[in-house]
Structures are given as C-alpha cells and as structure tokens.
Amino acid sequence: MKPPSKSENKAAKGCKVLLVEDHPMFREHLGNLINRELGMSVCGEADNIRDAMRLIHETSPDIAIVDITLRGSSGLELIKDIKAQKLELNVLVLSMHDEELYAERALRAGAKGYITKNEASTEVVRAIRSVLQGDVYASRRMTAKLLERLTRKRVAPDLAGMETLADRELEVFQMLGRGSSTREIAQSLGLGESTVETYRARIKEKLRLRSAAELYLRAGQWVRDQGA
Known part of the structure; x- marks a missing residue:
C-alpha cells in the first residue's frame, strides 16, 4: 500500500x-x-x-x-x-x-x-x-x-500606468489615497521622510502626474475604486 x-x-x-x-x-x-x-x-x-x-x-x-x-x-x-x-x-x-x-x-x-x-x-x-x-x-x-496579457500585451484603461509601480510605491500610493501625510507614511512603514518623498516623485513620474494635487486626486480615486 x-x-x-x-x-x-x-x-x-x-x-x-x-x-x-x-x-x-x-x-x-x-x-x-x-x-x-x-x-x-x-x-x-x-x-x-x-x-x-x-x-x-x-x-x-x-x-x-x-x-x-x-x-x-x-x-x-x-x-x-x-x-x-x-x-x-x-x-x-x-x-x-x-x-x-x-x-x-x-x-x-x-x-x-x-x-x-x-x-x-x-x-x-x-x-x-x-x-x-x-x-x-x-x-x-x-x-x-x-x-x-501574455499574448496581446493589453492593459485595462483603469490600470494603465499602475503596473509600472513597484510594490512599495503602490503601498505609498494607497496610503496617500487614504489621506496620509509624508510623515505618517514614514512612521507607519519605518522609512525616512526623504525616502517617502523619493517614492512620491517616482510615482508622479510613472503616472505622468504634474503636481502633488494631481497625485492626491488620483490616489484618492484609486482607493475609492478599490474599496481600500
């Protein structure tokens, strides 16, 4: 057996x-x-x-x-x-x-x-x-x-750009969408504020956002859409 x-x-x-x-x-x-x-x-x-x-x-x-x-x-x-x-x-x-x-x-x-x-x-x-x-x-x-995705390389319009974010950048983006400040994000994730600012800059660049206001607007909409 x-x-x-x-x-x-x-x-x-x-x-x-x-x-x-x-x-x-x-x-x-x-x-x-x-x-x-x-x-x-x-x-x-x-x-x-x-x-x-x-x-x-x-x-x-x-x-x-x-x-x-x-x-x-x-x-x-x-x-x-x-x-x-x-x-x-x-x-x-x-x-x-x-x-x-x-x-x-x-x-x-x-x-x-x-x-x-x-x-x-x-x-x-x-x-x-x-x-x-x-x-x-x-x-x-x-x-x-x-x-x-493997065969056609197509991305849904609402995800365009989001796939380019690294995991930590996505996490920071989500926290921004909840209204967290740079200091609050840094304390929560155990990072320096300058590091969080670097992540913010990278997110803006990858999502082609021109200002902090656009970043918070996009992040807030993302959080609402995700129910997060």
Whole structure:
C-alpha cells in the first residue's frame, strides 16, 4: 500500500489556518467559515505583520490567509518576509483589491493563490483546499486575463500606468489615497521622510502626474475604486 501523502496526512490531523486580516468583522466571518469545515481550524488571528510573524512561529500553521491591506503595512511585505525566512507555509491572498493588478504581484512575492472577497464562500474554501494540496489557485477570470496579457500585451484603461509601480510605491500610493501625510507614511512603514518623498516623485513620474494635487486626486480615486 502506498504511504499517505503530506497533504493527506495534514487532512487527517486537521489543517491549522492563520488569518491575517485587518477588518475584525470579516475576520470573524472567515473564521466561522473555516471552523465549520471538516479538517480545518483557525489557530490564530492577526491584523499586522509583527503579530502575524509571531503567530507563525508559535503555532506553525499549514496555511495563512492574508489580506493585501494590513494595519500599518501591506500583506505583500508579509509574504516576502515568509519567503525570505524560508518558512514552510502556504499563503493564500484574500482581498478586495483588483486581482488583475495584485494577483501577479502576490504570486511573485511567494503566495500560492489569490482570490477576491466578492467570491462565494464555497469558492473560498475550494481555494484554501487547492493551495493545501500543493496547487496554485487563480480564478478562471484571472487565468484568462494573464493569458491575454501574455499574448496581446493589453492593459485595462483603469490600470494603465499602475503596473509600472513597484510594490512599495503602490503601498505609498494607497496610503496617500487614504489621506496620509509624508510623515505618517514614514512612521507607519519605518522609512525616512526623504525616502517617502523619493517614492512620491517616482510615482508622479510613472503616472505622468504634474503636481502633488494631481497625485492626491488620483490616489484618492484609486482607493475609492478599490474599496481600500
């Protein structure tokens, strides 16, 4: 008889799930959904990178479900930290952010899947199980878009220019859209104010914006459109 696979062993013992999400109500809903599933249980919850990393080391979860927007930072940075520390942890991103812009970034950072919060609960569970089995999860819509980009190199009009932003630039752009000042962004991300100013200048150049007013206007509209 063939010995059970690693994924089968996990299923038999029960898979531990870490939730990294900054909205308490959604975190509670997601926790209830997971705890109802056979062979799954929530082993911890966090809304920021520091607490998430502490829980990863304390609880050794099988999978972390991570939002892009976290308190004080970005889920992308958490995913990069997990990869940099060579931790054996599957990561599934569950976010409201446009998957056409963020899914590829998340996968490059080390995530094993990306799903948006407007998907049905059954699809979220399917994504979790898919990643736990060692597969990479992407929605059919996202897979089709990625293939189209590879073959036609077309970008949606509302994303034009956004793809050129580096991950940290995108994070700063989002914080600007929420009305954060340079000092507030610097304190939140642990950067110098001059570094934030450099990011602002690069963003303006890449998005072809002429003034700080245009930058804040574009960033604010982006945040509203993304529901972030």
